[in-house]
Amino acid sequence: MTSQAEENYLKAIFKIAEKENKAVQTNAVAAAMQTTAASVTDMLKRLAEKNLIAYEKYRGVQLTDAGCRLATDLIRKHRLWEVFLVEKLGFAWDEVHDLAEQLEHVQGDELVQRLDTYLNNPRFDPHGDPIPDAEGRWEFRPQTLLANLEPGEQGIITGVQEHSTAFLQYLGQVGLTLGVSLQLVERIDYDQSVRVRLHDARELTLSEKVSKNLFLKIENT
Amino acid sequence: MTSQAEENYLKAIFKIAEKENKAVQTNAVAAAMQTTAASVTDMLKRLAEKNLIAYEKYRGVQLTDAGCRLATDLIRKHRLWEVFLVEKLGFAWDEVHDLAEQLEHVQGDELVQRLDTYLNNPRFDPHGDPIPDAEGRWEFRPQTLLANLEPGEQGIITGVQEHSTAFLQYLGQVGLTLGVSLQLVERIDYDQSVRVRLHDARELTLSEKVSKNLFLKIENT
DNA sequence: TAAAATTTTTAGACTAATCTAAAAATAATG
DNA sequence: CATTATTTTTAGATTAGTCTAAAAATTTTA
Numbered sequence: 001m002t003s004q005a006e007e008n009y010l011k012a013i014f015k016i017a018e019k020e021n022k023a024v025q026t027n028a029v030a031a032a033m034q035t036t037a038a039s040v041t042d043m044l045k046r047l048a049e050k051n052l053i054a055y056e057k058y059r060g061v062q063l064t065d066a067g068c069r070l071a072t073d074l075i076r077k078h079r080l081w082e083v084f085l086v087e088k089l090g091f092a093w094d095e096v097h098d099l100a101e102q103l104e105h106v107q108g109d110e111l112v113q114r115l116d117t118y119l120n121n122p123r124f125d126p127h128g129d130p131i132p133d134a135e136g137r138w139e140f141r142p143q144t145l146l147a148n149l150e151p152g153e154q155g156i157i158t159g160v161q162e163h164s165t166a167f168l169q170y171l172g173q174v175g176l177t178l179g180v181s182l183q184l185v186e187r188i189d190y191d192q193s194v195r196v197r198l199h200d201a202r203e204l205t206l207s208e209k210v211s212k213n214l215f216l217k218i219e220n221t
Numbered sequence: 222m223t224s225q226a227e228e229n230y231l232k233a234i235f236k237i238a239e240k241e242n243k244a245v246q247t248n249a250v251a252a253a254m255q256t257t258a259a260s261v262t263d264m265l266k267r268l269a270e271k272n273l274i275a276y277e278k279y280r281g282v283q284l285t286d287a288g289c290r291l292a293t294d295l296i297r298k299h300r301l302w303e304v305f306l307v308e309k310l311g312f313a314w315d316e317v318h319d320l321a322e323q324l325e326h327v328q329g330d331e332l333v334q335r336l337d338t339y340l341n342n343p344r345f346d347p348h349g350d351p352i353p354d355a356e357g358r359w360e361f362r363p364q365t366l367l368a369n370l371e372p373g374e375q376g377i378i379t380g381v382q383e384h385s386t387a388f389l390q391y392l393g394q395v396g397l398t399l400g401v402s403l404q405l406v407e408r409i410d411y412d413q414s415v416r417v418r419l420h421d422a423r424e425l426t427l428s429e430k431v432s433k434n435l436f437l438k439i440e441n442t
Numbered sequence: 443t444a445a446a447a448t449t450t451t452t453a454g455a456c457t458a459a460t461c462t463a464a465a466a467a468t469a470a471t472g
Numbered sequence: 473c474a475t476t477a478t479t480t481t482t483a484g485a486t487t488a489g490t491c492t493a494a495a496a497a498t499t500t501t502a
Contacts, residue, residue, distance in 0.1 A: 005459065026480055039460055041481055046458080058467055058480060089335040099329050106323045114310040226489065247450055260490055262451055267488085279450055279497055 002050070004105045007074055009033065009043050010052060013063055014071035023060030072136040073112075078104040079125035079132075080115050086126040087119065093126040093177070094168035127168075128159025128178055128215060144218055146184070146194065147211040154183040155216030162213040171214075174204055181219070223271070225326045228295055230254065230264050231273060234284055235292035244281030293357040294333075299325040300346035300353075301336050307347040308340065314347040314398070315389035348389075349380025349399055349436060365439055367405070367415065368432040375404040376437030383434040392435075395425055402440070 002010070012032040016024045026044070030037045048055035052067035063071060081103040085096040113134065116122075123139050124130055130138040143158045157180045160167065171177065175198070185195040185203065192208035206214075223231070233253040237245045247265070251258045269276035273288035284292060302324040306317040334355065337343075344360050345351055351359040364379045378401045381388065392398065396419065406416040406424065413429035427435075 003458075027478090035459095036461065037480060038462080038482085042459075085332075089332070089339055091331075091335070095331075099327065099332055102327045102329075103324075106320065106327075108320050108323075110312075110316075111306075111310070111320055114312070118310055224488075248448090256489095257491065258450060259452080259492080263489075 002070060005043070006047060007070070007105060009047060010063065010067055010071045011074050013053065013061060014068065017063065023062055025060050069136055072132045074104050076132040077112055079129060080112065080119060082125045083119050083122045084115060092172060094165045094172065096126065097163065127163060142217070143215040145212055146214040146216055147208065149184040149216065151184050151186055153218055154181065155218045156181045157214060158217045159215035160213055161215065167213060223291060226264070227268060228291070228326060230268060231284065231288055231292045232295050234274065234282060235289065238284065244283055246281045290357055293353045295325050297353040298333055300350060301333065301340060303346045304340050304343045305336065313393060315386045315393065317347065318384065348384060364436040366433055367435040367437055368429065370405040370437065372405050372407055374439055375402065375442050376439045377402045378435060379438045380436040381434055382436065388434060
Protein backbone atom coordinates (compact mmCIF):
# COMPACT_ATOMS: atom_id res chain seq x y z
CA MET A 1 0.00 0.00 0.00
CA THR A 2 1.18 3.50 -0.75
CA SER A 3 0.55 6.44 1.57
CA GLN A 4 -0.77 9.77 0.40
CA ALA A 5 2.65 11.30 0.93
CA GLU A 6 4.25 8.63 -1.23
CA GLU A 7 1.62 9.12 -3.90
CA ASN A 8 2.23 12.85 -3.97
CA TYR A 9 5.96 12.33 -4.43
CA LEU A 10 5.39 9.86 -7.25
CA LYS A 11 3.14 12.32 -9.03
CA ALA A 12 5.64 15.13 -8.59
CA ILE A 13 8.47 13.00 -9.98
CA PHE A 14 6.30 11.95 -12.91
CA LYS A 15 5.46 15.53 -13.79
CA ILE A 16 9.05 16.72 -13.60
CA ALA A 17 10.24 13.75 -15.65
CA GLU A 18 7.60 14.58 -18.27
CA LYS A 19 9.33 17.87 -19.08
CA GLU A 20 13.02 17.11 -18.72
CA ASN A 21 14.12 13.80 -20.11
CA LYS A 22 16.96 13.20 -17.68
CA ALA A 23 16.96 11.74 -14.17
CA VAL A 24 14.95 13.90 -11.77
CA GLN A 25 17.00 15.84 -9.23
CA THR A 26 16.35 15.90 -5.51
CA ASN A 27 16.09 19.67 -5.46
CA ALA A 28 13.54 19.69 -8.26
CA VAL A 29 11.33 17.39 -6.25
CA ALA A 30 11.86 19.50 -3.14
CA ALA A 31 10.76 22.59 -5.03
CA ALA A 32 7.70 20.86 -6.46
CA MET A 33 6.68 19.49 -3.07
CA GLN A 34 7.52 22.70 -1.25
CA THR A 35 9.76 20.90 1.20
CA THR A 36 13.47 20.44 1.95
CA ALA A 37 15.99 18.34 0.07
CA ALA A 38 16.57 16.32 3.24
CA SER A 39 12.92 15.27 3.41
CA VAL A 40 13.03 14.32 -0.25
CA THR A 41 16.09 12.12 0.25
CA ASP A 42 14.29 10.31 3.07
CA MET A 43 11.26 9.70 0.91
CA LEU A 44 13.32 8.62 -2.09
CA LYS A 45 14.83 5.88 0.06
CA ARG A 46 11.38 4.67 1.03
CA LEU A 47 10.14 4.71 -2.56
CA ALA A 48 13.25 2.89 -3.77
CA GLU A 49 12.71 0.30 -1.03
CA LYS A 50 9.25 -0.32 -2.50
CA ASN A 51 10.65 -0.50 -6.04
CA LEU A 52 8.63 2.46 -7.20
CA ILE A 53 11.71 4.43 -8.26
CA ALA A 54 15.25 3.67 -9.39
CA TYR A 55 17.40 5.69 -7.05
CA GLU A 56 21.14 6.11 -7.01
CA LYS A 57 22.73 8.42 -4.48
CA TYR A 58 23.57 11.85 -5.88
CA ARG A 59 22.38 10.66 -9.32
CA GLY A 60 18.70 11.54 -9.17
CA VAL A 61 15.71 9.26 -9.69
CA GLN A 62 13.55 7.67 -12.36
CA LEU A 63 10.18 6.01 -11.91
CA THR A 64 10.07 2.25 -12.38
CA ASP A 65 7.24 0.78 -14.42
CA ALA A 66 5.29 0.18 -11.21
CA GLY A 67 5.89 3.74 -10.04
CA CYS A 68 4.95 5.16 -13.40
CA ARG A 69 1.73 3.18 -13.43
CA LEU A 70 0.84 4.40 -9.96
CA ALA A 71 1.52 8.01 -10.95
CA THR A 72 -0.57 7.63 -14.09
CA ASP A 73 -3.48 6.18 -12.12
CA LEU A 74 -3.30 9.15 -9.77
CA ILE A 75 -3.37 11.60 -12.65
CA ARG A 76 -6.28 9.68 -14.14
CA LYS A 77 -8.22 9.97 -10.90
CA HIS A 78 -7.29 13.62 -10.40
CA ARG A 79 -8.50 14.60 -13.84
CA LEU A 80 -11.67 12.51 -13.72
CA TRP A 81 -12.61 14.15 -10.44
CA GLU A 82 -11.93 17.56 -11.99
CA VAL A 83 -14.36 16.73 -14.78
CA PHE A 84 -16.92 15.67 -12.18
CA LEU A 85 -16.49 18.86 -10.17
CA VAL A 86 -16.88 21.10 -13.22
CA GLU A 87 -19.45 19.17 -15.26
CA LYS A 88 -21.66 17.85 -12.50
CA LEU A 89 -21.19 20.18 -9.55
CA GLY A 90 -20.73 23.36 -11.54
CA PHE A 91 -17.38 24.49 -10.15
CA ALA A 92 -15.26 26.87 -12.23
CA TRP A 93 -12.07 25.50 -13.77
CA ASP A 94 -9.91 27.49 -11.37
CA GLU A 95 -11.62 26.07 -8.27
CA VAL A 96 -11.17 22.35 -8.70
CA HIS A 97 -7.48 21.63 -8.28
CA ASP A 98 -7.27 21.42 -4.50
CA LEU A 99 -10.40 19.31 -4.22
CA ALA A 100 -9.19 16.91 -6.91
CA GLU A 101 -5.87 16.76 -5.08
CA GLN A 102 -7.75 15.23 -2.14
CA LEU A 103 -10.16 13.09 -4.13
CA GLU A 104 -7.40 11.45 -6.15
CA HIS A 105 -6.23 9.61 -3.03
CA VAL A 106 -9.51 7.81 -2.48
CA GLN A 107 -8.83 4.12 -3.07
CA GLY A 108 -11.14 1.93 -5.11
CA ASP A 109 -10.73 0.71 -8.67
CA GLU A 110 -14.44 0.13 -9.07
CA LEU A 111 -15.06 3.74 -8.05
CA VAL A 112 -12.74 5.12 -10.72
CA GLN A 113 -14.17 2.87 -13.37
CA ARG A 114 -17.75 3.83 -12.53
CA LEU A 115 -16.88 7.52 -12.32
CA ASP A 116 -15.29 7.29 -15.74
CA THR A 117 -18.41 5.68 -17.18
CA TYR A 118 -20.67 8.18 -15.42
CA LEU A 119 -18.74 11.05 -17.02
CA ASN A 120 -18.90 9.38 -20.46
CA ASN A 121 -15.22 8.43 -20.56
CA PRO A 122 -13.85 11.92 -21.03
CA ARG A 123 -10.46 12.08 -22.74
CA PHE A 124 -9.53 15.57 -21.48
CA ASP A 125 -10.03 17.39 -18.21
CA PRO A 126 -11.43 20.93 -17.78
CA HIS A 127 -7.99 22.41 -18.48
CA GLY A 128 -7.52 20.40 -21.65
CA ASP A 129 -5.07 17.94 -20.11
CA PRO A 130 -5.41 14.34 -21.31
CA ILE A 131 -6.97 11.75 -19.00
CA PRO A 132 -5.17 8.38 -18.99
CA ASP A 133 -7.49 5.43 -19.59
CA ALA A 134 -7.80 2.38 -17.32
CA GLU A 135 -4.68 0.90 -18.93
CA GLY A 136 -2.67 4.06 -18.31
CA ARG A 137 -2.62 5.24 -21.92
CA TRP A 138 -3.73 8.66 -23.04
CA GLU A 139 -4.45 10.48 -26.24
CA PHE A 140 -1.89 12.81 -27.75
CA ARG A 141 -3.48 15.90 -29.26
CA PRO A 142 -1.35 18.20 -31.40
CA GLN A 143 -1.65 21.75 -30.16
CA THR A 144 0.30 24.98 -30.59
CA LEU A 145 0.93 27.90 -28.30
CA LEU A 146 -0.89 31.05 -29.31
CA ALA A 147 2.56 32.63 -29.28
CA ASN A 148 3.51 30.46 -32.25
CA LEU A 149 0.56 31.34 -34.47
CA GLU A 150 1.10 33.39 -37.61
CA PRO A 151 -1.10 36.44 -38.23
CA GLY A 152 -4.26 35.31 -40.02
CA GLU A 153 -4.16 31.80 -38.54
CA GLN A 154 -7.14 30.60 -36.58
CA GLY A 155 -7.56 28.03 -33.82
CA ILE A 156 -9.69 26.62 -31.04
CA ILE A 157 -8.52 26.83 -27.44
CA THR A 158 -7.58 23.32 -26.31
CA GLY A 159 -5.63 23.84 -23.11
CA VAL A 160 -3.39 25.88 -20.85
CA GLN A 161 0.29 25.54 -20.06
CA GLU A 162 0.10 27.34 -16.75
CA HIS A 163 -2.57 26.21 -14.27
CA SER A 164 -2.46 29.04 -11.73
CA THR A 165 -5.72 30.34 -10.36
CA ALA A 166 -4.80 33.85 -11.42
CA PHE A 167 -4.30 32.82 -15.05
CA LEU A 168 -7.43 30.67 -15.21
CA GLN A 169 -9.55 33.39 -13.63
CA TYR A 170 -8.19 36.00 -16.03
CA LEU A 171 -9.00 33.81 -19.00
CA GLY A 172 -12.49 33.20 -17.69
CA GLN A 173 -13.05 36.91 -17.20
CA VAL A 174 -12.14 37.79 -20.77
CA GLY A 175 -14.22 34.90 -22.07
CA LEU A 176 -11.42 32.56 -23.09
CA THR A 177 -12.26 28.97 -22.23
CA LEU A 178 -11.80 25.58 -23.87
CA GLY A 179 -13.48 25.38 -27.23
CA VAL A 180 -13.45 29.11 -27.92
CA SER A 181 -12.31 29.87 -31.44
CA LEU A 182 -10.01 32.80 -32.18
CA GLN A 183 -7.90 34.28 -34.95
CA LEU A 184 -4.52 35.99 -34.60
CA VAL A 185 -4.91 39.46 -36.07
CA GLU A 186 -1.49 40.91 -35.36
CA ARG A 187 1.63 40.45 -33.24
CA ILE A 188 3.14 43.68 -31.89
CA ASP A 189 6.90 43.66 -32.42
CA TYR A 190 7.60 45.95 -29.50
CA ASP A 191 6.42 43.59 -26.67
CA GLN A 192 5.29 40.47 -28.52
CA SER A 193 1.72 41.04 -27.38
CA VAL A 194 -0.98 39.79 -29.74
CA ARG A 195 -4.28 41.08 -31.03
CA VAL A 196 -6.88 38.32 -31.50
CA ARG A 197 -10.39 38.30 -32.92
CA LEU A 198 -13.08 36.15 -31.30
CA HIS A 199 -15.93 34.38 -33.00
CA ASP A 200 -18.28 37.28 -32.16
CA ALA A 201 -15.88 39.72 -33.91
CA ARG A 202 -14.81 41.12 -30.52
CA GLU A 203 -11.07 41.92 -30.40
CA LEU A 204 -8.73 41.34 -27.47
CA THR A 205 -5.11 42.25 -26.81
CA LEU A 206 -3.19 39.58 -24.94
CA SER A 207 0.28 39.87 -23.40
CA GLU A 208 3.18 37.69 -24.51
CA LYS A 209 2.89 35.86 -21.20
CA VAL A 210 -0.70 34.92 -21.94
CA SER A 211 0.12 33.90 -25.51
CA LYS A 212 2.85 31.59 -24.23
CA ASN A 213 0.46 29.79 -21.87
CA LEU A 214 -2.51 29.19 -24.13
CA PHE A 215 -2.73 26.12 -26.35
CA LEU A 216 -4.73 26.05 -29.58
CA LYS A 217 -5.58 23.54 -32.22
CA ILE A 218 -5.00 25.27 -35.52
CA GLU A 219 -8.02 25.25 -37.81
CA ASN A 220 -7.69 25.18 -41.57
CA THR A 221 -9.83 28.01 -42.89
CA MET B 222 -7.41 21.49 11.67
CA THR B 223 -8.45 17.96 12.52
CA SER B 224 -6.67 14.91 11.17
CA GLN B 225 -8.47 11.93 9.69
CA ALA B 226 -7.66 9.90 12.78
CA GLU B 227 -9.15 12.57 15.02
CA GLU B 228 -12.24 12.74 12.84
CA ASN B 229 -12.74 9.00 13.02
CA TYR B 230 -12.56 9.06 16.79
CA LEU B 231 -15.07 11.90 17.00
CA LYS B 232 -17.47 10.00 14.81
CA ALA B 233 -17.06 6.83 16.85
CA ILE B 234 -17.71 8.72 20.10
CA PHE B 235 -20.76 10.37 18.58
CA LYS B 236 -22.24 7.07 17.49
CA ILE B 237 -21.69 5.40 20.85
CA ALA B 238 -23.12 8.40 22.69
CA GLU B 239 -26.19 8.24 20.45
CA LYS B 240 -27.18 4.87 21.89
CA GLU B 241 -26.17 5.06 25.54
CA ASN B 242 -26.91 8.33 27.24
CA LYS B 243 -24.01 8.27 29.68
CA ALA B 244 -20.36 9.29 29.26
CA VAL B 245 -18.60 7.17 26.63
CA GLN B 246 -16.08 4.68 27.99
CA THR B 247 -12.54 4.27 26.73
CA ASN B 248 -13.07 0.59 26.04
CA ALA B 249 -16.20 1.25 24.01
CA VAL B 250 -14.22 3.59 21.76
CA ALA B 251 -11.39 1.05 21.53
CA ALA B 252 -13.85 -1.62 20.40
CA ALA B 253 -15.45 0.68 17.84
CA MET B 254 -12.08 1.77 16.44
CA GLN B 255 -10.64 -1.73 16.61
CA THR B 256 -7.64 -0.56 18.59
CA THR B 257 -6.32 -0.69 22.14
CA ALA B 258 -7.48 1.26 25.17
CA ALA B 259 -4.02 2.79 25.44
CA SER B 260 -4.25 4.29 21.96
CA VAL B 261 -7.67 5.66 22.79
CA THR B 262 -6.42 7.33 25.94
CA ASP B 263 -3.67 9.03 23.92
CA MET B 264 -6.17 10.30 21.40
CA LEU B 265 -8.64 11.43 24.04
CA LYS B 266 -5.94 13.68 25.48
CA ARG B 267 -5.35 15.23 22.08
CA LEU B 268 -9.05 15.76 21.45
CA ALA B 269 -9.52 17.27 24.91
CA GLU B 270 -6.57 19.57 24.24
CA LYS B 271 -8.45 20.81 21.17
CA ASN B 272 -11.67 21.22 23.16
CA LEU B 273 -13.53 18.72 21.03
CA ILE B 274 -14.37 16.49 23.98
CA ALA B 275 -14.82 16.88 27.72
CA TYR B 276 -12.49 14.33 29.21
CA GLU B 277 -11.95 13.40 32.83
CA LYS B 278 -9.54 10.61 33.67
CA TYR B 279 -11.23 7.29 34.31
CA ARG B 280 -14.62 9.00 33.90
CA GLY B 281 -15.20 8.65 30.15
CA VAL B 282 -15.84 11.37 27.59
CA GLN B 283 -18.55 13.53 26.10
CA LEU B 284 -18.39 15.56 22.91
CA THR B 285 -18.33 19.34 23.32
CA ASP B 286 -20.57 21.42 21.06
CA ALA B 287 -17.62 21.89 18.69
CA GLY B 288 -16.87 18.17 18.67
CA CYS B 289 -20.51 17.30 18.14
CA ARG B 290 -20.74 19.68 15.22
CA LEU B 291 -17.65 18.20 13.63
CA ALA B 292 -19.01 14.68 14.04
CA THR B 293 -22.34 15.70 12.56
CA ASP B 294 -20.66 17.28 9.56
CA LEU B 295 -18.73 14.08 8.99
CA ILE B 296 -21.91 12.01 9.13
CA ARG B 297 -23.52 14.47 6.74
CA LYS B 298 -20.67 14.07 4.28
CA HIS B 299 -20.55 10.30 4.67
CA ARG B 300 -24.24 9.90 3.95
CA LEU B 301 -24.31 12.36 1.07
CA TRP B 302 -21.46 10.51 -0.60
CA GLU B 303 -23.33 7.25 -0.06
CA VAL B 304 -26.32 8.71 -1.89
CA PHE B 305 -24.01 9.79 -4.69
CA LEU B 306 -22.41 6.36 -4.97
CA VAL B 307 -25.76 4.56 -5.11
CA GLU B 308 -27.88 7.05 -7.06
CA LYS B 309 -25.33 8.33 -9.53
CA LEU B 310 -22.68 5.63 -9.83
CA GLY B 311 -25.00 2.66 -9.42
CA PHE B 312 -23.29 0.94 -6.50
CA ALA B 313 -25.35 -1.44 -4.36
CA TRP B 314 -26.19 -0.34 -0.81
CA ASP B 315 -23.79 -2.89 0.65
CA GLU B 316 -20.81 -1.62 -1.35
CA VAL B 317 -20.66 2.04 -0.40
CA HIS B 318 -19.60 2.20 3.22
CA ASP B 319 -15.83 1.94 2.82
CA LEU B 320 -15.74 4.41 -0.05
CA ALA B 321 -17.85 6.93 1.86
CA GLU B 322 -15.54 6.41 4.82
CA GLN B 323 -12.75 7.82 2.67
CA LEU B 324 -14.76 10.49 0.89
CA GLU B 325 -16.11 11.95 4.13
CA HIS B 326 -12.63 13.24 4.96
CA VAL B 327 -12.32 15.39 1.87
CA GLN B 328 -12.29 19.00 3.06
CA GLY B 329 -14.34 21.71 1.39
CA ASP B 330 -17.61 23.27 2.54
CA GLU B 331 -18.46 24.38 -0.96
CA LEU B 332 -18.06 20.79 -2.17
CA VAL B 333 -20.51 19.43 0.38
CA GLN B 334 -23.02 22.14 -0.32
CA ARG B 335 -22.85 21.60 -4.07
CA LEU B 336 -23.02 17.83 -3.68
CA ASP B 337 -26.11 18.23 -1.52
CA THR B 338 -27.76 20.40 -4.16
CA TYR B 339 -26.73 18.06 -6.96
CA LEU B 340 -28.39 15.16 -5.15
CA ASN B 341 -31.56 17.23 -4.53
CA ASN B 342 -30.97 17.66 -0.81
CA PRO B 343 -31.71 14.10 0.21
CA ARG B 344 -32.90 13.67 3.80
CA PHE B 345 -32.01 9.98 4.08
CA ASP B 346 -29.13 7.85 2.84
CA PRO B 347 -29.41 4.52 0.99
CA HIS B 348 -29.78 2.67 4.29
CA GLY B 349 -32.55 4.95 5.51
CA ASP B 350 -30.34 6.86 7.94
CA PRO B 351 -31.08 10.59 8.23
CA ILE B 352 -28.68 13.09 6.63
CA PRO B 353 -27.94 16.15 8.79
CA ASP B 354 -28.47 19.45 6.95
CA ALA B 355 -25.87 22.23 6.64
CA GLU B 356 -26.78 23.43 10.14
CA GLY B 357 -26.30 19.99 11.62
CA ARG B 358 -29.99 19.23 12.13
CA TRP B 359 -31.74 16.15 10.83
CA GLU B 360 -35.20 14.81 10.45
CA PHE B 361 -36.63 12.34 12.92
CA ARG B 362 -38.77 9.71 11.27
CA PRO B 363 -40.86 7.39 13.42
CA GLN B 364 -40.18 3.79 12.51
CA THR B 365 -40.75 0.41 14.09
CA LEU B 366 -38.79 -2.82 13.98
CA LEU B 367 -40.48 -5.55 12.00
CA ALA B 368 -40.15 -7.60 15.19
CA ASN B 369 -42.62 -5.23 16.89
CA LEU B 370 -45.36 -5.44 14.26
CA GLU B 371 -48.66 -7.18 15.05
CA PRO B 372 -50.01 -9.79 12.64
CA GLY B 373 -52.06 -8.06 9.99
CA GLU B 374 -50.14 -4.79 10.25
CA GLN B 375 -48.50 -3.45 7.15
CA GLY B 376 -45.49 -1.17 6.60
CA ILE B 377 -42.89 0.21 4.23
CA ILE B 378 -39.22 -0.57 4.74
CA THR B 379 -37.51 2.62 5.88
CA GLY B 380 -34.15 1.47 7.21
CA VAL B 381 -31.88 -1.10 8.78
CA GLN B 382 -30.52 -1.36 12.30
CA GLU B 383 -27.53 -3.48 11.36
CA HIS B 384 -25.34 -2.29 8.47
CA SER B 385 -23.23 -5.38 7.82
CA THR B 386 -22.54 -6.36 4.25
CA ALA B 387 -23.92 -9.83 4.91
CA PHE B 388 -27.26 -8.48 6.13
CA LEU B 389 -27.60 -5.92 3.35
CA GLN B 390 -26.72 -8.47 0.70
CA TYR B 391 -29.21 -10.94 2.11
CA LEU B 392 -31.97 -8.35 2.07
CA GLY B 393 -31.11 -7.42 -1.49
CA GLN B 394 -31.21 -11.06 -2.55
CA VAL B 395 -34.71 -11.64 -1.20
CA GLY B 396 -35.92 -8.36 -2.67
CA LEU B 397 -36.16 -6.32 0.51
CA THR B 398 -34.96 -2.76 -0.03
CA LEU B 399 -36.04 0.70 1.08
CA GLY B 400 -39.59 1.51 0.01
CA VAL B 401 -40.73 -2.08 -0.27
CA SER B 402 -44.13 -2.58 1.32
CA LEU B 403 -44.90 -5.70 3.36
CA GLN B 404 -47.50 -7.13 5.71
CA LEU B 405 -46.87 -9.31 8.75
CA VAL B 406 -48.83 -12.50 8.23
CA GLU B 407 -47.84 -14.48 11.29
CA ARG B 408 -45.22 -14.70 14.02
CA ILE B 409 -44.10 -18.21 14.91
CA ASP B 410 -44.05 -18.63 18.68
CA TYR B 411 -41.38 -21.32 18.64
CA ASP B 412 -38.49 -19.17 17.29
CA GLN B 413 -40.05 -15.74 16.84
CA SER B 414 -39.53 -15.93 13.09
CA VAL B 415 -42.09 -14.07 10.98
CA ARG B 416 -44.00 -14.74 7.81
CA VAL B 417 -44.50 -11.63 5.67
CA ARG B 418 -46.41 -10.97 2.48
CA LEU B 419 -44.94 -8.69 -0.17
CA HIS B 420 -46.80 -6.37 -2.50
CA ASP B 421 -46.73 -9.00 -5.24
CA ALA B 422 -48.39 -11.54 -2.92
CA ARG B 423 -45.11 -13.44 -2.57
CA GLU B 424 -44.54 -14.73 0.97
CA LEU B 425 -41.24 -14.83 2.84
CA THR B 426 -40.17 -16.28 6.15
CA LEU B 427 -37.68 -14.12 8.03
CA SER B 428 -35.72 -15.06 11.16
CA GLU B 429 -36.07 -13.17 14.44
CA LYS B 430 -32.63 -11.72 13.81
CA VAL B 431 -33.75 -10.21 10.53
CA SER B 432 -37.00 -8.92 12.04
CA LYS B 433 -35.03 -7.17 14.78
CA ASN B 434 -32.83 -5.35 12.28
CA LEU B 435 -35.39 -4.09 9.79
CA PHE B 436 -37.21 -0.78 10.31
CA LEU B 437 -40.64 -0.07 8.89
CA LYS B 438 -43.04 2.80 8.80
CA ILE B 439 -46.42 1.39 9.71
CA GLU B 440 -49.12 2.08 7.12
CA ASN B 441 -52.72 2.54 8.06
CA THR B 442 -54.72 0.19 5.88
C1' DT C 443 -15.66 -3.68 53.17
C1' DA C 444 -11.67 -6.29 51.76
C1' DA C 445 -10.30 -9.07 47.87
C1' DA C 446 -10.85 -9.94 43.06
C1' DA C 447 -11.96 -8.43 38.56
C1' DT C 448 -12.25 -4.95 35.30
C1' DT C 449 -11.17 -0.68 33.27
C1' DT C 450 -8.12 2.91 32.37
C1' DT C 451 -3.87 5.20 32.32
C1' DT C 452 1.18 5.53 32.18
C1' DA C 453 5.73 4.24 30.57
C1' DG C 454 8.47 3.26 26.98
C1' DA C 455 9.12 1.96 22.25
C1' DC C 456 8.15 2.02 17.21
C1' DT C 457 7.11 3.98 12.33
C1' DA C 458 6.15 7.58 8.89
C1' DA C 459 7.00 12.01 7.73
C1' DT C 460 8.96 15.98 8.57
C1' DC C 461 12.65 19.51 10.07
C1' DT C 462 17.58 22.00 10.82
C1' DA C 463 22.35 21.91 10.71
C1' DA C 464 26.44 19.79 9.34
C1' DA C 465 29.07 16.71 6.34
C1' DA C 466 29.97 14.71 1.90
C1' DA C 467 29.77 14.40 -3.01
C1' DT C 468 29.42 16.59 -7.42
C1' DA C 469 29.69 20.46 -10.59
C1' DA C 470 31.43 24.96 -11.94
C1' DT C 471 35.11 28.33 -12.34
C1' DG C 472 39.28 30.86 -12.53
C1' DC D 473 43.38 21.29 -11.46
C1' DA D 474 42.57 23.33 -7.20
C1' DT D 475 39.19 26.00 -5.15
C1' DT D 476 34.46 27.68 -4.81
C1' DA D 477 29.74 26.88 -5.24
C1' DT D 478 26.01 23.90 -5.50
C1' DT D 479 23.61 19.81 -4.62
C1' DT D 480 22.71 15.96 -1.93
C1' DT D 481 23.01 13.12 1.95
C1' DT D 482 23.56 12.10 6.88
C1' DA D 483 22.82 12.94 11.78
C1' DG D 484 19.86 13.96 15.17
C1' DA D 485 15.22 15.83 16.69
C1' DT D 486 10.19 16.35 16.49
C1' DT D 487 5.22 15.11 16.00
C1' DA D 488 1.14 12.09 15.28
C1' DG D 489 -0.42 7.84 15.85
C1' DT D 490 0.12 3.45 17.20
C1' DC D 491 1.64 -0.65 20.13
C1' DT D 492 2.76 -3.89 24.53
C1' DA D 493 3.36 -4.44 29.24
C1' DA D 494 2.91 -2.74 33.72
C1' DA D 495 0.83 0.33 37.14
C1' DA D 496 -3.12 2.73 38.98
C1' DA D 497 -7.94 3.61 39.60
C1' DT D 498 -12.52 2.00 39.73
C1' DT D 499 -16.09 -1.40 40.08
C1' DT D 500 -17.81 -5.85 41.37
C1' DT D 501 -18.29 -9.59 44.39
C1' DA D 502 -18.17 -12.42 48.29
